[in-house]
Amino acid sequence: MSEGAGGHLRFLGEQLAAWRGAGTFQRLRVLESASAAESRFDGRDVINLASNNYLGLTTHPKLIEAAIDATRRYGAGSGAVRTISGTMRLHLELEERIARFKNVPACVVFQSGFAANAGTVSAILGPEDHIVSDALNHASIIDGCRLSRGKIHVFEHKDHAAAERILAGLASAPGRKLLITDGVFSMDGDIGPLPQLVAVAEKHGAIMMVDDAHSSGVLGRAGRGTVDHFGLDGRVDIQVGTLSKAIGVLGGYVCGSRDLIDFLYHRARPFLFSTSHPPSVAASCIAAFDVLEEEPERIENLWDNTRYFKHGLQSAGFDTGMSETPITPIMVGDAARAHAFSRELFEEGVFATGIGFPTVPEGKARIRTIMTATHTKLQLDRAVETLTRVARRMGILG
Numbered sequence: 001m002s003e004g005a006g007g008h009l010r011f012l013g014e015q016l017a018a019w020r021g022a023g024t025f026q027r028l029r030v031l032e033s034a035s036a037a038e039s040r041f042d043g044r045d046v047i048n049l050a051s052n053n054y055l056g057l058t059t060h061p062k063l064i065e066a067a068i069d070a071t072r073r074y075g076a077g078s079g080a081v082r083t084i085s086g087t088m089r090l091h092l093e094l095e096e097r098i099a100r101f102k103n104v105p106a107c108v109v110f111q112s113g114f115a116a117n118a119g120t121v122s123a124i125l126g127p128e129d130h131i132v133s134d135a136l137n138h139a140s141i142i143d144g145c146r147l148s149r150g151k152i153h154v155f156e157h158k159d160h161a162a163a164e165r166i167l168a169g170l171a172s173a174p175g176r177k178l179l180i181t182d183g184v185f186s187m188d189g190d191i192g193p194l195p196q197l198v199a200v201a202e203k204h205g206a207i208m209m210v211d212d213a214h215s216s217g218v219l220g221r222a223g224r225g226t227v228d229h230f231g232l233d234g235r236v237d238i239q240v241g242t243l244s245k246a247i248g249v250l251g252g253y254v255c256g257s258r259d260l261i262d263f264l265y266h267r268a269r270p271f272l273f274s275t276s277h278p279p280s281v282a283a284s285c286i287a288a289f290d291v292l293e294e295e296p297e298r299i300e301n302l303w304d305n306t307r308y309f310k311h312g313l314q315s316a317g318f319d320t321g322m323s324e325t326p327i328t329p330i331m332v333g334d335a336a337r338a339h340a341f342s343r344e345l346f347e348e349g350v351f352a353t354g355i356g357f358p359t360v361p362e363g364k365a366r367i368r369t370i371m372t373a374t375h376t377k378l379q380l381d382r383a384v385e386t387l388t389r390v391a392r393r394m395g396i397l398g
């Protein structure tokens with residue numbers, strides 16, 4: 001095999017070999033069907049506990065029809081970034097739709113939730129400013145904080161008293177302050193202490209920002225997210241959400257005041273320097289918000305399945321960590337063991353991802369399961385039975 005230009009990248013190969021040796025090298029599983037409750041990966045039909053397709057919208061006929069119709073009318077791509085010539089009527093319609101749904105004045109859609117977080121935090125803050133951030137916030141928030149070059153103060157997970165102490169200590173410091181948290185934490189499935197954090201932000205004059213990637217379509221009335229769930233309308237300055245998870249398509253959005261959105265039009269770098277969504281994506285997302293309001297039973301089914309599956313896991317003796325949402329980790333501890341558990345489950349027809357460092361802290365490796373509205377009770381019984389059998393065999397369950 002060629003070493004390439006003088007083997008300058010040999011260190012990458014050495015690192016990969018080390019990961020292979022440690023059992024933490026991950027081969028990508030290839031999805032060969034639609035993403036659904038039961039899907040085909042690598043030639044095998046498995047119960048899919050590894051997607052963020054909470055409401056089963058990836059395969060909803062209305063979303064599919066909307067994409068086909070928009071593609072026929074408006075083509076496959078938008079042709080430019082939003083600020084040049086890539087703002088289509090459909091993009092604006094989607095943003096108006098989301099703003100109405102979230103009960104806020106305005107909304108801007110980004111190419112992904114990652115771009116929404118990274119682009120927003122880095123646009124509104126600078127080196128003089130301070131960011132107070134939960135230790136388990138999503139990587140896209142962390143990257144946005146770093147890109148802003150503001151000073152980052154991390155508080156222990158969900159410790160609002162610690163957040164308050166940090167802000168109190170910054171009372172006379174120059175610069176703006178941002179208090180930022182995930183609404184639902186993506187690896188543990190627990191809910192951020194929003195009422196307390198909002199009160200802390202108000203008391204100390206900090207901007208309050210919530211990333212509702214895993215709560216949009218899941219928590220709150222018709223899936224309006226954690227701000228609605230806790231009755232905090234009008235008290236959170238910046239709400240981020242994703243269109244890639246429960247909404248079933250692709251994209252991220254920022255909701256807030258008209259000024260916030262107009263400012264982001266001028267300064268958010270992914271908005272300025274990366275091409276907008278194809279018409280099919282915008283049209284499918286609009287259809288998804290219709291479905292959220294027309295088919296409330298999807299969210300009911302999601303939560304019914306979540307309770308059923310969690311109860312099954314806990315009865316079998318699994319440690320499901322801090323979860324209070326459809327994201328349910330099964331704690332394993334050692335990363336190599338978590339990955340091995342995931343691989344053996346897959347061979348027996350259940351797909352749940354192994355997750356280790358750096359996605360979660362060392363020693364907190366797990367497999368992560370995500371429930372959807374479209375799993376059947378039969379599938380869930382089979383999943384719990386398989387999980388239990390494999391975990392016993394591997395000594396993960398006593």
Ligand SMILES: *Cc1c(COP(=O)(O)O)cnc(C)c1O
Pocket residue numbers: 112113114115117138140182184186211213214242243244245250251252
């Ligand atoms: C998934 C996720 C994102 C990124 O969303 P994408 O649309 O997939 O880019 C952002 N924040 C959190 C908390 C997430 O879980």
